[in-house]
Amino acid sequence: MLVKLTAAIAVLVGTLVLAACGGDGGGLESGSGDTDTSDIPTAQGGEPSGELTISNWPLYIDKQTIPNFEQETGVETQYIEDINDNTEFFGKLRPQLSQGESGGRSIIIPTDWMAAKMYDLGYVQNLDKSAIPNVEENLIPSLQSPSFDPNRDYSVPWQSGMTGIIVRKDLAPDITSINDLFDPKYKGKVTMLSEMRDTVPLVMKADGVDPAEATDQDWLDAIDKIEQAAASGQVRDFTGNDYADDLTRGDVVAAIGWSGDAVQLQADNPNIEWRMPDEGCMLWTDNMEIPIGAPNTPAALAFMNYVYDPEVAADITEYVQYVSPVAGVKEILTKRDPKLANNQLIFPDEEFTADCTIQVSPEDEEGVTEAFETVLQG
Amino acid sequence: MKWLKDHALNIYAGLAVAYMLIPIGVIALFSFNNPQGRYNFTWEGFTLDHWKDPFAIEELTDALITSIELAIVATLIATALGTLIAIALVRYEFFGRKASNFLIVIPTATPEVVIGAALLSMFLLPPFVDIISLGFPSLVVAHVMFSISFVVIVVRSRLIGFDRSLEEASRDLGAGALTTFRTVTLPLLMPGIVAAGLLAFALSIDDFVISNFNSGTTVTFPLYIYGASQRGIPVEVNVLATLLFVVTAIAMAFTVWQQRRAEQLASVRPAE
Amino acid sequence: MSTVRRRLIPYGLLTPGLLWLILFFVVPMYFMARIALYEGSSTTGYEFAWNFSNFSDALSENDTQFVRSFYYSGVATVIALLIAYPLAYAIAFRGGKYKNLLLFAVVAPFFTTYLIRTLAWQTILSDESFIVNALQTIGLVADDGRVLDTSGSVIAGLTYNFLPFMILPIYASLERLDTSLIEAAKDLYSSATTAFRKVTLPLTGPGIVAGVLLTFIPASGDYINAEFLGSQNQAMIGNVIQSKYLVVTDYPAAAALSFVLLAIILILVVLYIRFAGSEALMGEEAEKA
Numbered sequence: 028m029l030v031k032l033t034a035a036i037a038v039l040v041g042t043l044v045l046a047a048c049g050g051d052g053g054g055l056e057s058g059s060g061d062t063d064t065s066d067i068p069t070a071q072g073g074e075p076s077g078e079l080t081i082s083n084w085p086l087y088i089d090k091q092t093i094p095n096f097e098q099e100t101g102v103e104t105q106y107i108e109d110i111n112d113n114t115e116f117f118g119k120l121r122p123q124l125s126q127g128e129s130g131g132r133s134i135i136i137p138t139d140w141m142a143a144k145m146y147d148l149g150y151v152q153n154l155d156k157s158a159i160p161n162v163e164e165n166l167i168p169s170l171q172s173p174s175f176d177p178n179r180d181y182s183v184p185w186q187s188g189m190t191g192i193i194v195r196k197d198l199a200p201d202i203t204s205i206n207d208l209f210d211p212k213y214k215g216k217v218t219m220l221s222e223m224r225d226t227v228p229l230v231m232k233a234d235g236v237d238p239a240e241a242t243d244q245d246w247l248d249a250i251d252k253i254e255q256a257a258a259s260g261q262v263r264d265f266t267g268n269d270y271a272d273d274l275t276r277g278d279v280v281a282a283i284g285w286s287g288d289a290v291q292l293q294a295d296n297p298n299i300e301w302r303m304p305d306e307g308c309m310l311w312t313d314n315m316e317i318p319i320g321a322p323n324t325p326a327a328l329a330f331m332n333y334v335y336d337p338e339v340a341a342d343i344t345e346y347v348q349y350v351s352p353v354a355g356v357k358e359i360l361t362k363r364d365p366k367l368a369n370n371q372l373i374f375p376d377e378e379f380t381a382d383c384t385i386q387v388s389p390e391d392e393e394g395v396t397e398a399f400e401t402v403l404q405g
Numbered sequence: 406m407k408w409l410k411d412h413a414l415n416i417y418a419g420l421a422v423a424y425m426l427i428p429i430g431v432i433a434l435f436s437f438n439n440p441q442g443r444y445n446f447t448w449e450g451f452t453l454d455h456w457k458d459p460f461a462i463e464e465l466t467d468a469l470i471t472s473i474e475l476a477i478v479a480t481l482i483a484t485a486l487g488t489l490i491a492i493a494l495v496r497y498e499f500f501g502r503k504a505s506n507f508l509i510v511i512p513t514a515t516p517e518v519v520i521g522a523a524l525l526s527m528f529l530l531p532p533f534v535d536i537i538s539l540g541f542p543s544l545v546v547a548h549v550m551f552s553i554s555f556v557v558i559v560v561r562s563r564l565i566g567f568d569r570s571l572e573e574a575s576r577d578l579g580a581g582a583l584t585t586f587r588t589v590t591l592p593l594l595m596p597g598i599v600a601a602g603l604l605a606f607a608l609s610i611d612d613f614v615i616s617n618f619n620s621g622t623t624v625t626f627p628l629y630i631y632g633a634s635q636r637g638i639p640v641e642v643n644v645l646a647t648l649l650f651v652v653t654a655i656a657m658a659f660t661v662w663q664q665r666r667a668e669q670l671a672s673v674r675p676a677e
Numbered sequence: 678m679s680t681v682r683r684r685l686i687p688y689g690l691l692t693p694g695l696l697w698l699i700l701f702f703v704v705p706m707y708f709m710a711r712i713a714l715y716e717g718s719s720t721t722g723y724e725f726a727w728n729f730s731n732f733s734d735a736l737s738e739n740d741t742q743f744v745r746s747f748y749y750s751g752v753a754t755v756i757a758l759l760i761a762y763p764l765a766y767a768i769a770f771r772g773g774k775y776k777n778l779l780l781f782a783v784v785a786p787f788f789t790t791y792l793i794r795t796l797a798w799q800t801i802l803s804d805e806s807f808i809v810n811a812l813q814t815i816g817l818v819a820d821d822g823r824v825l826d827t828s829g830s831v832i833a834g835l836t837y838n839f840l841p842f843m844i845l846p847i848y849a850s851l852e853r854l855d856t857s858l859i860e861a862a863k864d865l866y867s868s869a870t871t872a873f874r875k876v877t878l879p880l881t882g883p884g885i886v887a888g889v890l891l892t893f894i895p896a897s898g899d900y901i902n903a904e905f906l907g908s909q910n911q912a913m914i915g916n917v918i919q920s921k922y923l924v925v926t927d928y929p930a931a932a933a934l935s936f937v938l939l940a941i942i943l944i945l946v947v948l949y950i951r952f953a954g955s956e957a958l959m960g961e962e963a964e965k966a
Contacts, residue, residue, distance in 0.1 A: 080622055085632050107622055108464065111635045118923040119618075122525070123539070130539060130621050215823065257909050263826055264908045268635040275447055276803040278825060291637070295440055295447065400925050404742065405912035418767035421760060422782045425840065428797035429789055435800075486694035497687035505691060512702055513891070514942055516898020518915045519935040522922050523705035526712060526932075550701040553694055562849070611791050613901065618923075630792045634905075638796070646793050653788040654781065661777045 067149060067181075070317040072158020073325035080105045080322075081134040081330070082116075084313065085268075087186065089346035096333050102326045107132075112221065112267055113141040114396075120318075124150040129318035133327040140224055140388045142182045142314040143175035152317045153180050158328035161335035165354045170312060173385070182314035183331050184352035186287075186344070189301075189372070189383065190225040190309040193284035195274060197298040202281045204305040205233035209252075214261050218273060218282040219253065221265040223399045224386045225309050226253065226283055232306040238384050246389045247398055254402045265403050274299055286372045287349035301372060307382025312352065348373055429650060436643035459644040468629035469645055475541065475625060476609035479548035484602040486549070487556025488594075494557070495564040512554045520551060521618035528619060539621030547619050548612060552605035559604055563597025599660075610649075713932035731933035739917055739934065743941070746913040749828065749903075750896035753835035757843040757892050758885070760836070765848040780848065784841050795834055795905050802830050802906070826908040834902035839895065843888040850884025851877075886953045894942055914938055 085108040093106050110116045116137065123130045124145070137145065145151045156163060162183050176182045194202050199213060208217045219226045228238035230249040256262045263279060271288060273279035275296055289301030317327050333339060337355035344351040345360060350373060361368040371379050389395040439452035460466040493499075494506060512520065527533055528543050537543050571593065575585040613627040620628055630642060716726040736743070768779045786794055801808055802824045809825075812818040824830050854877065862872040900915030914934070921931035 082622070085635060086637065105622070106464070107624060108632050109622070109624065109628075111632055112924070114924045114926075118926045121926055126534070132622060215826075260908075260910065262909075268637075271637060272799065276800070276805060278804045278823070295449070397925060397927075400920055403909050403912070404917050404920055405745075405908075405910045414763060414767045415771055418764055418771070418779070421764040422779060424760075425783055425786055425837075427801065428794045428837070429785060431797040431801055432789060432793055486697060489690040490694040493687040493690035497690075499684070499687045502687075505695060508695065508698060508703075512698070514894050514946055515939055516895065516915060516918075516935075516942070518898055518900060518918045518922075519709075519939055520702070520705075522918070522931060522935060523709040524701065526928070527701075527705040527708050530708065546701055549697060553698060557694075607787050611787070613791055627790050627792055630790060634792065634796060642793065646789050649790075650785065650788050654785070657777075657781050 067146075067151075067153055068319070069153040069155055070321065070324035070328065072155040072328045075100045075102050075323075075326040075329035077323050077326060078103045078105065079134075079326040079330060080107065080132050081136075081327075082107050082109055082132045083134075083136045083185075084108065084110045087136075087313075087347055087349075089342050092334065092339060092343055095339070096330060099333070100326070100329055102323075102329065104326075104330070110136065113138050117141060117145070121150075124148075124319060127320045129320045129322075131322065132318055133321040133323050134315050134330060135318055136185050136313050136315050138224075138311050138313050139173065139175060139386055142316055144388075145316065145318070146176070146181050150319050151181050152319060152321065152324070154183070154317065154331075155324075155328060158325070159183065159332045159335070161332045165335050165337060165340075167352055167354050170352050173312075182316055183335075185313045185315050185334075186347060186349040187310065187312040187352060188349045189286040189303075189375070189380065190220070190222075190229065190283060190311065191286065191304050192302045193270065193274060193282050193289045193292070194300055194302050195277060195280045195298055196300050198277060199280035203302060205229045205283070208281055208283070209256055209261060211261070213280060214259075215263050216278075216280045217262055218264045218266050218270050218279050219262055220270075220283045221267055221403055223396060224388065225311075226265075227395075227399065228309055228384060228387065229283060229304065229306075232384065233304070235306075238387050241387075241389070243389050243391045243395060246395045250395070250398050250402060253399075257402050257405075285349075287347060290348040290370065290372055303379065307384060308380070309386055310380065310383045311386045344373065350375065429647075432643050433647045433650075436640060436647050438640055438643075440640065455640040455644050459641055459648065462639055462641050464624065465626075465629055465633075465639065465641055465645065468624045469626045469649075471541070471623060472610055472626035475544055475548060476606050478545050479552060479609045480602050480605040482545070483549045483552035483605045484556050484598060487553045487601060487605075488560050488598055490553070491557045491560035491564055495561055509554050509557050512551055513558075517551075517612075517614040521547070521615040524550075524615070525618045539619065540623040543619045543621065544616060544623060544625070547615050548609045551612075551615060552608055555604050555608065556601040559601035560594070560597050563594060563600075567593070709932045709935060712928050713936055715929040715932075717929075728929065731929050732937055735930060735933040735937045739914060742912055742914045742917050743938075745828075745911070746897050746915070747941075747945075749832050749835060749911075749913060750893050750899070753832050753839065753896050754843075754889055754893045756832070756836045757840050758889065761840060761843040761847055761888065762885075765844050765851055769848055769851040769854075783844050786837070787841055791838065791901065792905075795838065795901055798830070798834055798837065799825065799905055802833070825906060826911070828907070828911050831902050831907040831911045831913075834906045835896045835899060838899075838902065839892040842891040842895075846887035846891065847881060847884040850881040850887075854880055882953065886950070889949070889953075890946060894946065897942055898938060 079102050081104065083106065087108070088106065093104050096102065097104050109119075116135075120130060120132075120135075129135075142151070162179075166179070166184065170184050170187070171179065173179075173182075192202060192205065192208070194200075199216070202208070202213075207213075208219070227246055227249045228241075230253060231238050231241055231245055234249070234252075236245050236249070253262070257265070264273070266273070266282070268285070268288060270279060270282035270284050271292055274282055274284075274292060284301070286301050289299060292299040315331055317324055321327060334343065335353050337353055337359055340351050340353035341356045341359040341363070344356055345363065345367065348367070348370075357368055357374050367373060435448075436455060437451050437453065438448055439450040439454065440447075455461075490505075490509065494502065494509070524543070524547050528537060528539055537546060572585055572589050575589045576582075580588070611627065612625075613631060616625050616628055617631070624632075626645075630638065633639065633642065711725065713731055714725060714728050715731075716728040717724055764783070768776055768783070772779050800806065803809065804823045804825065809818060809823070812824065813820055813822075818824060824833075858876050858880070859872050862876050863869075867875065897913075898915045898918075900913055900919050903911050903913045903916050918931055918934050918938070921927045921934060
């Protein structure tokens with residue numbers, strides 16, 4: 028018995044001793060940080076052919092677009108829905124990206140802040156704009172010049188959405204503000220998003236802090252408030268899209284959630300409704316990018332161009348029911364489905380989103396992220 | 406009262422078995438659900454639609470096929486390698502036996518999350534990054550790795566209870582070691598090897614954690630479900646899961662029936 | 678066959694499989710050990726620095742989750758044992774013709790994907806479900822309480838998912854039991870209970886040991902049950918490792934945490950085997966060929 032215990036310890040110690048020898052630690056040791064922007068390659072356009080792999084969020088495309096694209100261009104397209112969370116996707120892909128590999132993907136579709144972060148780390152290529160004329164022509168004005176990519180050099184919007192409160196109006200009719208989620212009346216019946224840049228800024232807004240001006244301390248204060256609610260059981264859980272089942276079953280009466288989901292949930296349960304919080308919502312856009320080391324950039328650019336054809340964009344929005352970045356979609360959908368065209372969640376007007384804030388990142392990203400993650404892990 | 410005492414154990418067993426099968430019942434039940442939207446969480450009406458076309462979702466079907474292919478390849482390799490190891494460990498005394506024994510067991514004591522992460526960190530470094538691409542190849546490597554230990558454990562337990570006299574008889578009749586192995590040992594060992602293979606297959610089809618770390622862009626059945634669980638699992642998933650269950654049930658019933666037949670035939674003697 | 682060739686046979690048999698394990702288990706662990714000693718952050722880059730504080734930090738920062746994980750898996754293991762033993766006994770001795778059928782019913786959960794059956798429990802244990810309402814009527818659950826997203830549901834999930842691992846080894850050792858020994862005990866005037874206690878139980882010891890280990894070890898590192906059936910207050914160490922690795926991408930911390938978990942499990946296992954006997958785990962002595 029003692030032999031076995033010794034053997035066990037020997038193996039563990041031996042492994043650690045071996046750790047002293049050995050050379051390169053691999054991709055982790057390469058420094059990261061802001062890359063010299065003149066070094067960033069530009070993805071070239073050209074005649075599309077061959078194979079294409081796209082990574083996107085689940086259920087974010089209609090059933091016809093990919094087959095139609097394949098037919099029109101002859102490009103064999105593999106569409107993978109493996110993005111469930113920006114940070115998790117980044118974490119999964121990062122080791123390869125730091126080596127200049129994209130794991131075979133030619134298009135990835137992260138949210139604004141992650142799109143920017145990846146570019147700053149040198150993991151994303153610039154785009155050959157001559158290959159995407161439809162984008163130049165049809166991108167709606169409000170998305171043409173975001174702060175992180177003023178010339179849209181490397182990102183092309185896919186869909187936009189709003190984060191607000193999704194409510195069971197039969198069980199919690201009076202919830203209209205994020206602060207209502209902290210009401211003890213709803214203890215254990217409320218969920219928040221695990222996406223830090225949705226949850227924390229909303230809590231800040233409810234307390235009168237503008238996320239765009241917030242200091243790191245403001246972020247940490249909001250996280251403290253959330254932490255107390257989490258530990259006490261006021262907040263039942265931190266979710267991704269899985270607030271959907273909680274709401275449908277009635278386990279949860281109010282969740283911080285995304286606009287497109289609510290439209291879908293209503294089909295299964297008309298009592299579910301997305302509400303614009305009193306203090307405003309968060310606005311975000313998911314963006315198509317071409318990662319470093321991506322194969323077949325001509326096909327990737329051709330795809331980006333394809334989905335900016337208003338007819339195609341209308342197909343996508345009709346199914347996905349988020350906000351389209353392509354001009355002309357509303358007109359097309361008005362003829363197909365007037366109810367959809369008049370839905371504020373899909374075609375919001377200026378007034379509707381007056382108090383909404385575009386997602387931002389804190390300055391001490393790492394410290395704040397770690398503080399938030401600690402809350403999520405109990 | 407006595408009836409209760411006598412049958413308490415049986416009643417208990419019945420309840421326990423029912424408990425084991427409840428979730429399967431729920432899964433099967435919801436495969437007949439007819440949800441209006443994307444989400445399959447509340448009962449909305451009975452329909453056979455999804456059973457009529459269970460392969461409607463291309464990505465899902467592809468994922469299932471990938472999982473099955475992966476499981477077959479991994480099982481074949483792991484069973485072969487594991488059986489050889491088991492034979493060596495049980496039948497031979499040699500230097501390094503205890504250490505090998507130990508090495509075989511350690512992976513079963515390691516949490517999957519640790520194995521998965523460790524494998525990923527290695528797959529990204531040269532020379533591995535060039536030889537084994539992250540995707541199907543890395544999955545095969547990972548699945549074989551965690552299956553070998555289980556194959557060894559199963560085959561070894563079968564070997565330990567082995568009746569050597571049949572082998573001795575074969576040797577007495579002049580057969581060489583290899584022939585004996587081929588014609589006597591291996592066939593008798595087959596049930597154990599098959600059991601080990603089935604276990605490896607089940608472990609591979611079901612694996613999520615290790616696959617999540619090492620799959621690259623390849624999507625296996627469990628990985629598809631994990632992604633879909635965030636956004637609403639299509640009813641087709643329930644249908645395929647139920648189908649998988651039924652097919653395995655039939656396969657098991659078949660093996661049992663075959664075994665019984667084999668036993669019956671073996672017991673038939675020519676008239677004296 | 679010459680003696681030299683004979684002595685080489687076991688090595689020949691071992692090599693392919695062991696090589697695979699060494700290459701794809703031991704070597705990755707080495708790399709992970711190396712990473713555990715790194716210092717730095719994801720923005721500044723990492724460098725190897727014999728940073729042993731990663732290990733002590735891992736232990737001290739996550740002590741709640743460690744304790745919680747071993748508590749959950751410990752309770753789940755005990756409950757699984759209590760459920761599995763009588764069930765295995767019933768199948769082995771009362772199963773008769775239906776033995777294989779019952780065994781299959783017991784292993785059946787295995788053949789549906791882990792994730793789906795855990796998600797099924799989410800539906801079964803939701804606040805308004807039939808079962809939870811029944812439990813509330815009986816009084817086991819408070820009227821305003823819930824089952825889902827509590828430690829109860831996580832433990833229940835762990836128990837359910839690892840029950841087959843507990844049942845099979847116990848069943849195997851019960852099946853091999855020589856019933857004449859029990860008869861002998863009864864002939865010697867012992868009661869059914871005493872016969873069980875003094876004959877059956879000890880003889881099925883190896884099966885129990887194997888079952889306990891095969892349940893406790895994977896359950897300790899699990900994170901799926903906590904993720905789907907629990908809230909943030911039920912996070913287990915597996916959740917933290919997954920988060921640190923895939924979300925926060927703090928690789929040194931994640932690697933250090935993994936090793937600490939591994940070390941604790943090994944220590945617990947060794948202690949347990951010391952206490953319970955080792956044949957079940959390591960196998961018997963080699964037969965002389």
